Amino acid sequence: MAHKTDIEIAREADKRPIQQIGERLGIPSEHLLPYGHDKAKVSQDFIDSVQDRPQGKLILVTAINPTPAGEGKTTTTVGLGDGLNAIGKNAAICIREASLGPNFGMKGGAAGGGYAQIVPMEDMNLHFTGDFHAITSAHNLLSAMIDNHIYWGNEQEIDVRRVVWRRVMDMNDRALRQVVTSLGGVANGFPAENGFDITVASEVMAILCLAKDLKDLERRLGDMIVAYRRDKSPVFARDIKADGAMTVLLKDAMQPNLVQTLENNPAFVHGGPFANIAHGCNSVIATTTALRLADYVVTEAGFGADLGAEKFMDIKCRKAGLSPACVVLVATVRAMKMNGGVAKDDLGTENVAAVKSGCANLGRHIENLKTFGVPVVVAINHFAGDTDAEIAQVQEFVTSQGSEAFVCKHWAQGSAGIEPLATRVAEIADSGRANFAPLYGDDMSLFDKIDTIARRIYRADEILADQKVRDQLREWEAQGYGNLPVCMAKTQYSFTTDPSRRGAPTGHSVPIREVRLSAGAGFVVVICGEIMTMPGLPRRPSAEAIRLNEAGQIEGLF
Incomplete structure (x- = not known):
């Protein structure tokens, strides 16, 4: 039937x-x-x-x-x-x-x-x-203002090699994962490697979904780290003076x-x-x-x-x-x-x-x-x-x-x-049976929070993290970010970081490839394995079957 x-x-x-x-x-x-x-x-x-x-x-x-x-x-x-x-x-x-x-x-x-x-x-x-259009626009406004700040003298002394803020669009497009911007001469700025993520991967999206009100939204937007100086100190969105205009773009999207x-x-x-x-x-x-x-x-x-x-x-x-x-x-x-x-x-x-x-x-x-x-x-x-x-x-x-x-x-x-x-x-x-409590306390070290999730949720035996990762976590703690929760990024198909390992494996390791500070959203992202922030289309994308029928109705969405 x-x-x-x-x-x-x-x-x-x-x-x-x-x-x-x-x-x-x-x-x-x-x-x-x-x-x-x-x-x-x-x-x-x-x-x-x-x-x-x-x-x-x-x-x-x-x-x-x-x-x-x-x-x-x-x-x-x-x-x-x-x-x-x-x-x-x-x-x-x-x-x-x-x-x-x-x-x-x-x-x-x-x-x-x-x-x-x-x-x-x-x-x-x-x-x-x-809403997604507003989030995309706010995110890319910040991208434009960072490049503009560098073009007009770089008052914040941004290390142009360490701009960490990428651009976004709400589409799967693998060709945009890695790009070079500002080609075509001096009038177009300083050429740099860049790339696009999908809009749902934007920290602006995470902030909009965690902010309590517009005041909290603007504060969080200002706290986003967009680049680093040569002395490795962070440059925030508020240093570029983008937080106010971004909030204006997101005013209706917050409702x-x-x-x-x-x-x-x-x-x-x-x-x-x-x-x-x-x-x-x-x-x-x-x-x-x-x-x-x-x-x-x-x-x-x-x-x-x-x-x-x-x-x-x-x-x-x-x-x-x-x-x-x-x-x-x-x-x-x-x-x-x-x-x-x-x-x-x-x-x-x-x-x-x-x-x-x-x-x-x-x-x-x-x-x-x-x-x-x-x-x-x-x-x-x-x-x-x-x-x-x-x-x-x-x-x-x-x-x-x-x-x-x-x-x-x-x-x-x-x-x-x-x-x-x-x-x-x-x-x-x-x-009234529920007696909710988070898995770990705010006062635990960032590494111990990671270790707690890996052992108690994934049932891993060990965390594989090189000294650079451990030093970075300690540096963020020294800067006052040690009370943040951690946001684990790994495959969704397995308790492990290997998508082919099904069931309920134990005794495995969790390798940490990279850690990122989402200071505006208020968590530390822990990258375990390969995580794609700009998907590509499959061999037969569903877009091929989406069309308008003779009555002007949409067909093919599911």
Whole structure:
């Protein structure tokens, strides 16, 4: 039986005017800044007015180490939000915005799927409300001002060999990873090696998603390190006098976007930092606003729990004063089989033994998440090819780990397919069982923070870091950055730094290739292995199938 595509389902949605969605949360229409009839920004004035309200319960959706196709975190986040509303709870959803690059590449959009989607799906996956354009513009304004500062005399004595601020664009384009700028003569400045990252990799994006308000945004932008002098002292964005103008460009982008699910439930979609070199979560301002308007807020964190959930706990929650009440761990039978050694082309064939073997990965994530003091429940995201025997194997294993597993069919059935999970999640959140604590303290050394994550989350035996890396960490500590959290950047496909090592390996090493200080965002990035900040398009990019039909409707988005 042929299923409707995501875009066909979204096109048939019975959307409500965005003012009605705002009413559900008590947002007056005068505080909604509409972008058409079905999406709006929530005004800063209204956000300021609700700061003293008590917060609802925060629910994190994360996942096991994913297959290349993903395991359905966003779909489950949307489905769970719909499910909570369906059982009579006042719930809102908070997710990240989609990047254009992956949309036209291989991954696709970020609005969920099937009957668990956020609409308008086409707008969300394309230009939406222009936030990414504003972030790109602010980032590249700083790039232009750095070059202009050097051109007009270099008052800050920037070492032109040590400009660390690259340019960005919201597209996958491998040709721009390494470029040379200012060719063509003296009127064009000083030639230099440079490059482009994708917009979601920008520190500006991470800052927008961690800033509490416009004042905090401007302070953080000014704190970004853009270059070094010959004496190795840092040059900040505020030294170039770019922080004020950048804040102006980001003024509207700081206001969260309100949209709706297929079932007309409220969803905040705001920000979209990378989940490797940044923290991979939607904005703090959207999350905290939702928590003051709804009794339950369902959000997600990028990649698997070893990356996204750890950063959600140790960076976002730590910095924003948040405390999750429950964690939903998304697992799929196909991911279990892949972690059990099954080749990608054979994932559609029943293999209970491989599922049993692959459950070790699931068990490791359950154990890790419990170390944060938050109850964990497993959502088995159901696919049509899953067999009863395979699902039973997963459920049996989860029970043996002291957790509960629910088969969820929200992709095919919407909220009706996830109500049992929603009921249990609400019970857990209301029970007060959570006793959240980050993995490490602020006062630990930067290296010890890295070591703690590597040993307790990845189960590594050692950290491989040369003296240059260790000296750099000590230098940052001497400069006052020792209290920052660390942001690990490694493959999402394994607990190790080797994407081919599936399951739950132990006794491995974590090599540190490089460390970077994101002083504005407020964390130290630890590069483990090869991390790509400007993706390329695949051999057959999804852009080849995207077009307008004769009725002027978009086809091919997913």
